[in-house]
Amino acid sequence: MATKGPFWEVETGRRDGNVSLLSDPINPTTGLPPFFANINLLKQSFALRGLNTKDLVVLSGGHTIGMSHCSSFDSRLYNFTGKGDTDPSMDPNYIARLKLKCKQGDQATLAELDPGSFKTFDDSYYRLVTKRRGLLQSDAALLNDPETRAYLVQSTSHGSTFFKDFGVSMVKMGRIGVLTGSQGEVRKLCSKRN
Template sequence: MRRKDGRISLATETRQLPAPTFNISQLQQNFAQRGLSIEDLVALSGGHTLGFSHCSSFQNRIHNFNATLDVDPTMQPSFAARLRSVCPAHNKIKSAGSPLDSTNLVFDNAYYKLLLQGKSIFSSDQALLTTPKTKALVSKFANSQKAFEKAFVDSMIKMSSLTGGQEIRLDCRVVR
């Protein structure tokens, strides 16, 4: 199997990633600057089906949301309560947080299903429901694992061609 690998990995390169607090306009602009479409945005957001988030990335949704509400009203109440229990307002535990979805070790479309139920971790995820086009794509991927997988693969291939400095290796452990 062949895959593209870079020669270096820098933490500073993650600064180009969209912030978990981005709204739909910021997300669209961030992706468009890289030549990525709305479908790419929604498909690649599905990568949030894997992993874990520390409290600092979603505190804005569960504490002091705005001047009148403590919790983001788009969040399902019992889900918000669970997040508040693991991430109190003055959290001192650096490792505290939450899995990004209920099947966070499986690459599936559960992320989209949970998003439609108001159980998304990041406000940038919730933002995908704020336009008719992005919401329709979320629904499409929630209803079809196959459609999600195809769109994700296509978008990952498209994204991988955006950056230089990569090589195709037969063995990812051996640099040519």
């Protein structure tokens, strides 16, 4: 695999939807919780979909790869409580570095979620979050719950079970809202509706 991540058995028989809406992934009842969600909202939102607190911290590890728009975290750098302040839960040195990349109100620039290894699936996301360098508020929030915090710390040690856990939680996530019967379609080409 290009990102050197773990493998898992994907459950088959999944049908794709016919409609794809930009708003779906951020819809509070059907999609992911918002990026500014606190730990309670994150836990609730995952629980609604049959995913527990462990799944939350494990799947958040997906942020070991990829990029985020500055606009998804710029309030943490410039206007956290509407008073021109920064997010006190973020390492100030990291804030200073991010400000060089992301100017206030920038809608276009992208920043690495896991700088230094954003193309490699590894445990460095957990190292960063533990050091108060999680990029999104939802990443930083994982320090605010005893279970998720313990997992962050454990995942930076030799006894890390992250790779194995990730496969287990991905299979669970694949069980959310499975379409059956004549709902949706089996795509001829994965990236396109038939």
